[in-house]
Amino acid sequence: MRFLLPILALLSLTTGNSASHFDQCLSIKGIGLQNFNIFTSPNFPDRYPANVDCVRVIHSRPQHDVIVKFHHVFQIESTYDKIEAGQECPNDFIEFRDGRYGFSPLIARFCGDRMPKREIRAVSGFLWIRFRSDPMLExxxxxxxxxxxxxxxxxxxxxxxLLEYLNGLDGFIRTRDLISNLPINASGTLDCVWRLAVPSNFKIAFYVKEFQLKSPNQCAQNFVEVYSGDTSDKPLRRFCGLTANDVFSPSNEMFVRFYLSDVRSLNTTSISALFSSYTRLKNCTQEGLFACGDENCVPKSLACNGRPNCPYGRDERVCSVGQDTIFNFLASGFAPLVSIIFIVLIVVSLICFYTIRKNHCALPPL
Known part of the structure; x- marks a missing residue:
């Protein structure tokens, strides 16, 4: 049994690392260091742990840039023996982007044992930093x-x-809302982001209602990308042209990136989508939930609100078939007549039940 101890210890260590990712990222965020402007790899000057993925965003002031300089030590795993700083690093790396997102323009990605020499400067007002390590070789x-x-x-x-919708269970995003958020006589490219968030016990469903981009065949110049909670990873979906599908996020936060190579084409672009809170349960029996009929549940307060929050709109169809139909019937002139016929049928049925006859009871003609 002794030969199992190292394996169990390794499993325990791996589990511990996974559970404490947040704590291991504190040094990247400059927390706990003497100077907040200094940031280091986790555990520095000791070896950094495996399976770490840390992100930090630094915000500058107007008419100011963010620059970064490395100190005396730089040792990050490299797949190649003589990889140079700035080349693609598929395993462990430190990455810088000029913006606040994982899709912002790449400044540089470094690994290996050579001290980075090129200038790291962000001019957008934000510097996005990511440090990642794989399961091997720290x-x-x-x-x-x-x-x-x-x-x-x-x-x-x-x-x-940037447009943010952070408080609420659902809402609409529209390209026409961007016009008021843009400078007068804006020119060049348009790179906008909708940041969506719902309560933490729900996820986000993204229902596309209208989608039309200029130049359908030029997907590199005009597109929409949908991310789930973290823009470090690849988008859940990427759309261009004239069609887009619904997207279901595995988290309660979503980023929707809208990119046009020419902001002037915004006038010929039309995008409209409904985002909604949802969760997946086999039985939506919890208090405050409405069953969509496909293991999707939405907050009960979203039912009958005039917007289809269920994937197939059941939360609105129930209203039209149930509440609205009964209301329209009672408001019509047929309700008294139908009530009289119903009472007559009940009386005749009772007479047939208590009266012994040789022949079958026949209903009198109405």
Whole structure:
């Protein structure tokens, strides 16, 4: 049995690392260090742990950039013997992007044992940092420091196009809402983000109602990407052209990226979508839930609100077949007549039941 102890210890260590990812990312965020502007790989100067994925976003001031400089040590696993800083690093790496998202323009991705020499500068007003390690081969890592410095060009940072819907169970996003969020006479590319969030006990369903982009065959120039909670990973779906499908996020947060190569084509673009809270249960018996009939459950308060929050709109069809139909019937002039006929049928049935006859009872003609 002794030969099993190292295996059990390794499993325990792996489980512990997985459970404490948040704590292991504190040094990337500069928490617990003497200088908040300094950030290091987890456990530095000791070896960083396996299976770590940490993200940090640094925000600068108007007319200022964010720059990063590494200190004396830089050792991150490299697949190749002589990989140079800045090349693709498929395993462990430290990555910088000019923006606040994982899809923002890439500045550089570093690994290996060579100290990065190229300038790391974010001019958008945000610097996105990601450190990731795989399950094998841990090294000493790095120590770095960032600074907020005046912009070289002296211009204001790029306008950020961000709309947030963080409080509520559902809502609509529309491209027409972006117009008021853009500067007058905007030009160049358009890269906007809708950030959606619902209560933590639900997930997000994204129902596309209208979708029309200019130049349907140019998907690299005009597109929509849907991310679930974290833009570090690949998008759940990517759409372009004239059609888009519904998307179901596995988390309670969603990012929808809308990109146009020419902002002037916004006037010929039309996108409308409903996002809604949902959860999946075999039996929607919990209090406050409405059963959609396909193991999807939505908050009961969303039923009969005029918007189809269930995948097939059952939350609205029930209303039209049930409440509205009964109301319309009672409001019509046929209700008294039908009530009289119903009473007559009951009386005749009782007479037939208590009266012994040789022949079958026949209902009198109406």
């Amino acid at each position: 090294y000493q890592g790095f120590s770095a420091e960032y600074a907020i410095v005046p912009s070289k060009s002296g211009r204001f940072n790029n306008h950020e196009c």
